[in-house]
Amino acid sequence: MSGHIVVKVSAIDTISPVVKQFTLEPCDRALPRFSAGSHVVVSMPGQDRWYRNAYSLLGDPADTSCYRIAVRRQEASRGGSRFMHEDVAVGDHLSISPPSNFFLPRWNARHHILIAGGIGITPFLAYLHEFERQGASHELHYSFREDTTGGFSLELQQRLGSSLHCYQGARPDFHRILADRPLGTHVYICGPQGMIDAVTRAAKDMDWADTRVHYEAFAAPESGTPFVARLAASGIDVTVDDETSLLEALEAQGVEVPNLCRGGVCGQCKTAVAEGRVEHRDAFLDDEERKRHDCIMPCVSRSLTDTLVLDL
Amino acid sequence: MRLYPRDTQAFRGHFTYQNSSEAIRRFPFPFPEDDYIYSVNIEPHVLPGPEGSVYEHMLDIDEHYLSETAERDMVLREDPDRCLAMPHMRQACWDLLEFVMTHYARDYPQHFSFERQGDDCVWVNHPLNIRQSFRMGEEGTLPTSPLELIGRQVQGDIALLDQRDGDLFMDAGVITSPADWSLAFDAGMSFKQWHGPVPLAHEMGIFDRALKYLCAIQVGGPVRRLNWTMTIHPRMDSSPETFAHWGKDRTTITPDNVGQDVYLRVELQTLVRMPRSHALFFGIRTYLISLEDLVTHRAWARRLHRVLKGLPEELADYKGLSRYRETVVDWLAHYDRQPEPQY
Numbered sequence: 001m002s003g004h005i006v007v008k009v010s011a012i013d014t015i016s017p018v019v020k021q022f023t024l025e026p027c028d029r030a031l032p033r034f035s036a037g038s039h040v041v042v043s044m045p046g047q048d049r050w051y052r053n054a055y056s057l058l059g060d061p062a063d064t065s066c067y068r069i070a071v072r073r074q075e076a077s078r079g080g081s082r083f084m085h086e087d088v089a090v091g092d093h094l095s096i097s098p099p100s101n102f103f104l105p106r107w108n109a110r111h112h113i114l115i116a117g118g119i120g121i122t123p124f125l126a127y128l129h130e131f132e133r134q135g136a137s138h139e140l141h142y143s144f145r146e147d148t149t150g151g152f153s154l155e156l157q158q159r160l161g162s163s164l165h166c167y168q169g170a171r172p173d174f175h176r177i178l179a180d181r182p183l184g185t186h187v188y189i190c191g192p193q194g195m196i197d198a199v200t201r202a203a204k205d206m207d208w209a210d211t212r213v214h215y216e217a218f219a220a221p222e223s224g225t226p227f228v229a230r231l232a233a234s235g236i237d238v239t240v241d242d243e244t245s246l247l248e249a250l251e252a253q254g255v256e257v258p259n260l261c262r263g264g265v266c267g268q269c270k271t272a273v274a275e276g277r278v279e280h281r282d283a284f285l286d287d288e289e290r291k292r293h294d295c296i297m298p299c300v301s302r303s304l305t306d307t308l309v310l311d312l
Numbered sequence: 313m314r315l316y317p318r319d320t321q322a323f324r325g326h327f328t329y330q331n332s333s334e335a336i337r338r339f340p341f342p343f344p345e346d347d348y349i350y351s352v353n354i355e356p357h358v359l360p361g362p363e364g365s366v367y368e369h370m371l372d373i374d375e376h377y378l379s380e381t382a383e384r385d386m387v388l389r390e391d392p393d394r395c396l397a398m399p400h401m402r403q404a405c406w407d408l409l410e411f412v413m414t415h416y417a418r419d420y421p422q423h424f425s426f427e428r429q430g431d432d433c434v435w436v437n438h439p440l441n442i443r444q445s446f447r448m449g450e451e452g453t454l455p456t457s458p459l460e461l462i463g464r465q466v467q468g469d470i471a472l473l474d475q476r477d478g479d480l481f482m483d484a485g486v487i488t489s490p491a492d493w494s495l496a497f498d499a500g501m502s503f504k505q506w507h508g509p510v511p512l513a514h515e516m517g518i519f520d521r522a523l524k525y526l527c528a529i530q531v532g533g534p535v536r537r538l539n540w541t542m543t544i545h546p547r548m549d550s551s552p553e554t555f556a557h558w559g560k561d562r563t564t565i566t567p568d569n570v571g572q573d574v575y576l577r578v579e580l581q582t583l584v585r586m587p588r589s590h591a592l593f594f595g596i597r598t599y600l601i602s603l604e605d606l607v608t609h610r611a612w613a614r615r616l617h618r619v620l621k622g623l624p625e626e627l628a629d630y631k632g633l634s635r636y637r638e639t640v641v642d643w644l645a646h647y648d649r650q651p652e653p654q655y
Contacts, residue, residue, distance in 0.1 A: 032531050032532055032587060033531070033587030033588055034531065034587060034588075035531075035587060035588055035589060035590040037590075061588055062588075098530065098531055098532045099530075099531060100530040100531070101530070101590050104475065104476070104590050106476055107400035107401070107402075107403065107404075107474065107589065108398070108399075108400035108474070108476070130403075133449075134402070134403070211476075211477045260528065260530060266528045267524055267528055268528055284524075
């Protein structure tokens with residue numbers, strides 16, 4: 001994996017009171033090309049530790065003169081989004097990972113239904129560029145509050161016309177959206193977990209095959225019970241508090257674990273477990289692997305026992 | 313590096329294929345141990361690799377470039393189905409074209425150039441005497457499809473794998489030198505479906521692990537592996553479609569001709585994430601070496617003897633070696649008689 005990319009913040013636009021859009025330009029080398037649905041992980045030097053958050057690239061994939069990301073300020077911020085909003089100014093440098101993608105459009109679909117909730121609109125902004133270029137049939141259902149991400153809706157209205165359906169402050173009727181769709185239709189959901197659950201439930205009710213339903217949750221790891229990770233090789237104990245992921249806690253101790261998505265899907269950070277029981281929160285391992293409690297995805301998963309001994 | 317001669321008899325007819333001493337020196341010998349066992353033998357394709365080795369550049373070309381592209385042309389004329397792309401692979405085909413042109417021009421500037429102003433491009437391939445202006449992404453500006461255009465100029469076979477639902481699908485490619493498989497047959501198949509005929513490895517969970525690994529490959533993180541089999545004569549096109557031409561060759565091996573007629577066939581497989589489509593490029597660069605040339609390297613001769621001798625029956629059958637394995641093993645035994653060096 002090629003290393004981190006240093007970029008310069010060339011513009012910061014206010015989309016709404018809680019969402020800012022950052023334009024990132026290359027410093028020393030051209031930015032890699034990317035596919036629609038890709039994200040980058042931004043590393044931020046916080047006061048007492050580094051924050052690393054994944055943000056979808058929302059610009060046109062054909063244009064790699066700059067990257068664009070949008071950051072929603074989270075009320076219960078773990079630090080990253082607050083840092084982006086308060087501490088980053090035009091002209092600053094940031095370190096980002098190369099793009100990776102775990103939320104691809106299905107190029108063989110005949111019709112694409114996009115369902116976005118709030119800041120979940122971001123990967124779809126890149127999708128739309130590709131769909132428009134390729135003449136792919138698509139429609140967008142966008143649920144938002146004006147004071148949060150409504151700022152994108154004006155631009156979307158101009159681009160999409162009648163294939164844009166806005167739901168301001170209201171929840172769409174997912175059953176109606178999914179009813180009577182031809183088999184080549186795929187649905188993509190990006191938004192809060194509640195919305196993902198509601199759409200996947202509606203799809204199941206209507207006998208949609210799982211392979212036609214795609215979603216990406218916000219990547220931030222959820223909080224949990226504190227525990228201690230003991231590193232078998234060195235005997236070092238790493239305390240993982242309720243708001244920090246195991247991966248972040250390890251990194252804070254200088255223990256680098258290979259990783260890509262920081263959201264439990266890519267499998268790169270899989271780490272062997274010698275003792276303890278794992279609270280699996282990833283989407284990578286299968287049921288058999290989970291039952292063995294002999295490995296963990298430290299980016300999202302936690303411990304069921306007070307101590308977890310890692311083969312590190 | 314020289315890319316000639318261009319010889320249309322190299323891989324058929326009179327089989328004029330020959331390796332220079334340089335080609336023998338850089339041959340990617342695939343056996344790290346005396347026993348051949350299956351493993352997920354995939355490693356990062358870290359670039360640049362050792363100078364002069366087959367790993368130096370993203371895409372390796374060598375002295376057989378002109379002969380192989382001529383062979384590719386003949387196969388495609390005889391059987392246009394060796395090049396195919398499903399409609400949803402359109403973006404992936406453009407990705408491939410840009411990927412090959414960029415890397416060839418960067419790594420072999422004496423032979424290729426690729427100039428680009430926005431979407432206006434000019435590609436020059438000196439060895440094949442091609443100069444092509446076109447607009448990136450606009451099919452109408454090329455004389456053939458982007459896949460066929462670049463596929464004809466690549467040394468080695470290419471497949472483009474679409475990734476969806478945690479699986480890979482063989483949905484496009486230009487395959488003219490397959491080791492007993494067929495793109496037309498495998499097209500549209502999933503990773504485990506096209507590996508269906510491989511014995512033993514399914515039970516070992518090899519394909520489960522490999523698939524997860526391959527699906528996680530990202531832009532900027534190419535990987536590679538070596539695969540091997542054996543071929544009678546330096547025949548590149550050993551496809552099921554042409555089995556009638558080459559199948560019977562397996563019965564012709566004798567102690568007298570084994571050194572000249574039996575070839576070790578090694579594939580340098582590279583897997584690279586295409587940036588715009590997220591398709592996986594699967595490149596298969598094939599290297600052939602006659603046993604006569606191979607045994608000039610004593611360590612290789614000794615090791616190949618031990619590998620072939622111990623190869624499980626199922627694997628020998630799958631690789632099509634059963635009919636002549638014993639003859640090869642007996643012939644190689646001569647090079648494995650010296651005692652092991654003592655340290």
